Structures are given as structure tokens and as C-alpha cells.
Amino acid sequence: MPVIVLCKNCERKIILRVKRVKDLPFVYTITCPYCEMTEIYYKKDAKEQDIYRYTCPICNRRFYIDMYKKKFPVKVECPYCKSVLILNNREVLHIIKRGKPPESLMIVTTAIGAILGLSRGLSGAIGGGILGAFIGAILESIINQEELEGKILD
Numbered sequence: 001m002p003v004i005v006l007c008k009n010c011e012r013k014i015i016l017r018v019k020r021v022k023d024l025p026f027v028y029t030i031t032c033p034y035c036e037m038t039e040i041y042y043k044k045d046a047k048e049q050d051i052y053r054y055t056c057p058i059c060n061r062r063f064y065i066d067m068y069k070k071k072f073p074v075k076v077e078c079p080y081c082k083s084v085l086i087l088n089n090r091e092v093l094h095i096i097k098r099g100k101p102p103e104s105l106m107i108v109t110t111a112i113g114a115i116l117g118l119s120r121g122l123s124g125a126i127g128g129g130i131l132g133a134f135i136g137a138i139l140e141s142i143i144n145q146e147e148l149e150g151k152i153l154d
């Protein structure tokens with residue numbers, strides 16, 4: 001439970017039942033469990049605790065781990081390529097097991113194939129420029145994938 005806000009009344013830490021700040025609505029109300037004051041809070045009022053981010057040295061993709069009630073160093077499996085890594089609070093210390101190289105290239109190729117196939121079906125309806133924009137948007141949505149959580153191994 002690593003997302004917290006400080007109560008606007010008593011300034012104690014209120015733990016929210018979401019894992020990431022991005023999962024919160026832009027504006028929400030909280031009733032403080034300590035002083036029972038109900039207040040409006042914004043996304044920016046919340047802070048992530050015990051969340052650490054890394055770039056996997058094997059597949060170069062970003063993931064995060066939740067260190068709530070855990071101690072560094074930890075052994076973590078990359079959620080993308082399944083490499084097993086030893087991490088401290090700032091960086092990857094060791095590579096225990098190398099996972100499969102990233103599949104992102106393959107996914108991108110498949111997505112372009114699907115779009116090209118679609119465009120042939122709509123022959124003439126979509127000009128080349130628009131098609132290019134489509135592919136650009138698809139690529140961007142694939143590249144800007146959400147960060148996944150790395151699994152902490154025992």
C-alpha cells in the first residue's frame with residue numbers, strides 16, 4: 001500500500017488503497033481515519049512510497065517494484081523479459097539470469113501488418129499520409145506502454 005496523502009487537517013499519513021498515483025482520479029475526497037475530517041484532494045497531493053523504478057539491462061524497458069515492508073537488496077524478475085536481477089534502492093547490481101531478448105520489435109511489426117492489411121481493405125479511402133499517421137499513433141501507443149511491476153522473488 002504505497003500511495004499516501006497527508007491529511008490537510010491533522011497532517012498524518014493516510015494510506016490509499018491504490019498501488020500507483022496514476023490510478024487515482026484527478027480529484028477525490030478522503031475522510032481522514034485519525035481526525036475524521038473529510039477533504040477534497042487532488043492527484044498531485046498523493047505520493048508514492050516504497051515504489052522504485054529501474055530500467056532492465058537486458059530489454060531496456062522500465063519497470064517498478066513495490067518495496068513496502070521489504071528490504072534491499074532484492075531479487076526481482078523483469079516483467080517483460082523474465083531476467084532475474086539483484087537490485088538495491090538505486091540500481092541493478094547483478095544479473096542472475098538473462099531472460100529472452102525483448103519482443104517489442106516483433107509486436108511493432110505485427111501491428112504495422114495489421115494496419116496495412118486494414119488499409120488495403122479500405123482502398124482509396126485512406127490516403128498515404130493518413131496511413132502514416134495511423135502507424136505513427138500505433139507505434140507510439142506500443143512504445144509508451146505502461147510500466148509493469150517487477151515480481152520480487154524469495
Ligand SMILES: [Zn+2]
Pocket residue numbers: 007008009010011012032033034035036037
Ligand atoms: Zn486527519
Ligand SMILES: [Zn+2]
Pocket residue numbers: 056057058059060061078079080081082083099
Ligand atoms: Zn527485461
